[in-house]
Amino acid sequence: MKRKWLWLLPIVCLSLIACSKQTNDQTAATSTEESSVVETKVSEETTIYLVRHGKTWFNTMNQVQGFSDSPLTELGETQAQAVGNGLKDIPFVAAFSSDLGRQRNTAKLILAENANGIPEITELLGFREKNFGSFEGQSNDAMNIAVAESLNLDYPEGSDELWDFLKQELTEEELANKVAEVDPSQTAETYEEMKSRVEKAMPEMLKIAEEAGGGNVLIVSSGGLIPIILESVAPGSYNGEKIGNCSVTTLKVKDGIYTIESIGDTTFADTVQD
Structure with missing residues (x-):
């Protein structure tokens, strides 16, 4: 069988x-x-429009403005609206600022001009301006002179000349650390402290953007932090370019690789006058 x-x-x-x-x-x-x-999904490209806030009262009065805040001037509001008009055809999937009113209100004014769906603004503390410690609210000259004197070098008179001198003598990292060093209260942020919060905020921003489908993102931050953002995502990309009020810096990111398209473009803001 x-x-x-x-x-x-x-x-x-x-x-x-x-x-x-x-x-x-x-x-x-x-x-x-x-x-x-x-x-x-990973290959989706995200374009980031990184905007400095519009002109504020502290900017006008030459006062140190980091964690402290002051409202936008009439010009600052008009600058933000001009940027919004320039970007009105860009469909934003996400928008970000910190909890600082000048950043948040600039973002609102930009988005109000948009012809597409308007995303809610997500506040990430990592996008705050530098913390200047006890220099907050004082004149910029007082802080800059303290830094210049610590270098034991002859420095020029005049606010703009002094600032240009410091930017020429020191890197962004050295300047931030010098401010922290000469701050009487020893509460000003070091470069590494600022970079650390930026490096937490950027991946969080990108995750939210990807969850929204990827595409275009608006971030409103501040003039002192934008160079640190650039250096964090693309080391060596920032070379002292001016970051004016409501300037637009454009980045693209794909597969985790950032490309800097432009830095400190004031084409839109320049359409309005003081």
């Missing part, structure tokens, strides 16, 4: 092998499809 069924064994084995191969092929195909979906 056993011999009668022996001839069936090769057929059964071949059938099992064929089924196994088909299952493996299907699994591999499914795996490839899933991998393709993941790769497509």
Whole structure:
């Protein structure tokens, strides 16, 4: 009886092998499809419009403005509206600022001009301006003179000349650390402290943007922090370019790689006058 069924064994084995191969092929195909979906998602390009807030009262009065805040001037509001008009056809999937009123209100004014759906503004503390410690609210000259004197160098008179001198003598990192060093209260942020919060905020921003489908993102921050953002995502990309009120800095990111398209572009803000 056993011999009668022996001839069936090769057929059964071949059938099992064929089924196994088909299952493996299907699994591999499914795996490839899933991998393709993941790769497509990761490959989505995000364009970031990084804007400095509009002109404020502290800017007008030449006062140190970091964690402290002051409202936008009439010009500052008009600058923000001009940027909004210039970007009105850009469909933003997400918008960000910190909790500082000058940043948040600039973002609101920009988005109010937009012709597309307007996203809610997400506040990330990492986008705050530098903390200048006890120099907050004082004149910029008082802080800059304290830094200049610590260098034991002859420095020029005049607010603009002194600032240009410091920017020429020191890197962004050195300048931030000098401010922290000469701050009487020792509460001003160091460069590494600022960079640390930026490096937490940027991935969080990107995650929110990707969850919204990827595309265009608006970030409103401040003149002292934007260079740190650039250096954090693309080391060596910032070379002292001026970051004026309501200037637009454009970045693209794909597969985690950032490309800087422009820095401190004031084309839109320059359409309005003091």
